[in-house]
Amino acid sequence: MENQNLNTGKKTASLVLGIIGLVISIVGMWVAVIPFIGLALGIIGTVLAVNSNKIGVPAQAGLVLGILTIIFAGIGVACWLACAAAVA
Numbered sequence: 001m002e003n004q005n006l007n008t009g010k011k012t013a014s015l016v017l018g019i020i021g022l023v024i025s026i027v028g029m030w031v032a033v034i035p036f037i038g039l040a041l042g043i044i045g046t047v048l049a050v051n052s053n054k055i056g057v058p059a060q061a062g063l064v065l066g067i068l069t070i071i072f073a074g075i076g077v078a079c080w081l082a083c084a085a086a087v088a
Contacts, residue, residue, distance in 0.1 A: 010052040017041045020041060021038045021065070022038070022065055025076055036073075045062055050063065
């Protein structure tokens, strides 16, 4: 029973990190350092979702949100690096 709760916790954590990371990544396209935080949350959320899927507790929503977070954060990081290079 305790093992099932731990697996459900990973599923929930991946979903929460995906939601928070996606919001932070989208906002981070206009604020300087924030895309890096979204990128970290997206990677952690995706890893938790993959680990949860390996155990047998499906976490598709967390996986999709984690991947979207990584994509948006990557775009945000690329934009800010391009802006920094243009200014320098």
